[in-house]
Amino acid sequence: MGWLAAGEGYEVALVEGRVTARATAGRSAGRQLKTLPKAVREHPETDRLRRFAEWLDRHAASCVAQVDTWMVSSLPVPTGLIARVWPDEAWQAALRDLVVVGDDPDETGFLRDATADGSLKLVDLDGETVRIAPETVTLPHPVLLPDLDDLREFAAELGVVQRVEQIHRATWLRPDDLAPTAAEIRDFAGGRFPSRFGLAARASSLGYRVSGGYATCRVRDTGRTVEASVWIGEPYWDGDSETGALSWHDGDGKSLRLPDVGRVAWSEGMRMAAALYAGRTVEEGKGA
Numbered sequence: 001m002g003w004l005a006a007g008e009g010y011e012v013a014l015v016e017g018r019v020t021a022r023a024t025a026g027r028s029a030g031r032q033l034k035t036l037p038k039a040v041r042e043h044p045e046t047d048r049l050r051r052f053a054e055w056l057d058r059h060a061a062s063c064v065a066q067v068d069t070w071m072v073s074s075l076p077v078p079t080g081l082i083a084r085v086w087p088d089e090a091w092q093a094a095l096r097d098l099v100v101v102g103d104d105p106d107e108t109g110f111l112r113d114a115t116a117d118g119s120l121k122l123v124d125l126d127g128e129t130v131r132i133a134p135e136t137v138t139l140p141h142p143v144l145l146p147d148l149d150d151l152r153e154f155a156a157e158l159g160v161v162q163r164v165e166q167i168h169r170a171t172w173l174r175p176d177d178l179a180p181t182a183a184e185i186r187d188f189a190g191g192r193f194p195s196r197f198g199l200a201a202r203a204s205s206l207g208y209r210v211s212g213g214y215a216t217c218r219v220r221d222t223g224r225t226v227e228a229s230v231w232i233g234e235p236y237w238d239g240d241s242e243t244g245a246l247s248w249h250d251g252d253g254k255s256l257r258l259p260d261v262g263r264v265a266w267s268e269g270m271r272m273a274a275a276l277y278a279g280r281t282v283e284e285g286k287g288a
Contacts, residue, residue: 006043012036017056019049060090067094067139067164072268073220074144076136079118086114097160099151099167103134108147110160125154143171143267172270174263182258184245188230188273191280196233196241202279203232208272217272221262225251228269230276243280246273 003011009025015032021040022032040046063085070077085091100111100122109122109130119133125147142148151167162168193199203215210216214229231244246269248256261269 004045004049006040006045010037010040012040012043012046012049014049014053017053019046019053056090060093063088063090063094064164067098071098071139071164071166072141072264074138074140074264075220076138078136079120079134082120082137083114083116083118094163097155097162098139098164099145100137101140102132102137107132107134110155110158123158125150139166141264141267142167142169143173143263170271170274172267174258174261174266178258180257180259183255184247185258185270185273186245187270188277189243189245191243191277193241193280195239196237199232199241199243199276203276206272206275215272215276217268219265219268221265226256226262226265228265228272230273232276243273243276246270
C-alpha cells in the first residue's frame with residue numbers, strides 16, 4: 001500500500017504495521033515524521049488505515065492459529081491450498097520454514113516456497129533444495145518427527161525462525177512403564193495461585209479453553225479427538241486455588257487409561273499442565 005493524502009501537506013501509510021505520516025511540502029517534504037500531527041491523527045484516512053492495520057493483525061493471528069491446528073493434529077493439508085495462500089504475506093509467515101513431509105518420509109524438509117503450479121520447495125537435511133508435488137502434505141507434530149534432533153541442529157545452522165512453534169515446541173514422551181489402569185498424572189498438581197481467577201486467566205492467555213473447573217486442550221491424535229484436562233478449581237470460587245491432576249478423555253467424554261493415550265495427545269496434555277504449573281506462586285527460599 002502506497003502513501004495516501006491526509007489533508008493539506010501530509011500523506012499517511014502503514015509502515016511496519018503502524019500509521020506513519022510524511023510531509024509533502026516545505027523543508028520536510030518526503031521525510032517521515034516521528035509523530036502524527038493533530039490534523040493527521042483526526043483525518044478519515046488515518047482512521048481507515050488504523051482499522052485496516054487491526055484487521056491485518058487479526059488475519060495474521062488467524063493464519064497462525066489455523067497452521068498451528070494443522071501441525072498439532074498432523075492433518076493432511078492439500079498442497080494446492082498451500083500454493084494458493086502462499087502469496088498472502090500472513091499465510092506465508094505462518095507456513096514458512098515449517099517442517100513438511102510428503103508422500104515419502106524421505107520427502108522431508110523446511111518449507112521455503114510454494115509455486116503457482118502446486119509444488120513446494122523444501123530444504124532437506126542435506127542442505128539441498130528439493131521440489132515436491134504430492135496431493136497432500138503434513139506438518140507433523142514434533143513428537144512424530146524421527147529426526148527431530150537433527151532438524152533442530154540444522155535449523156540453528158540455517159537461522160530458521162518458525163512463526164508456528166514446531167521443532168522447538170516442548171515435547172514429552174509417554175513412559176513405557178505406566179500402570180495398566182492408571183488414568184491421571186499428578187506431576188504438575190499442587191501449583192498454588194493467589195486466586196482461581198488468576199489461574200484461569202493464565203490458562204486463557206496460553207491459548208487453552210477454560211470449561212467449568214478445568215483448563216482443556218483438544219487435539220486429533222491417530223484419527224480421533226482427544227481432550228486433555230487439568231483441574232483448576234471451582235468456577236465461582238474467589239479464593240486461592242491450585243492445579244490438580246491431568247487426565248485425558250475421548251470424544252464421547254470417556255476417561256482414557258494412560259497407556260491408551262496417543263503420543264501427540266500425551267505431549268500436548270503434559271505441555272499444558274507444565275505451562276500452568278510454571279506460573280504458580282513460589283515461596284521465598286524454595287526452588288522454582
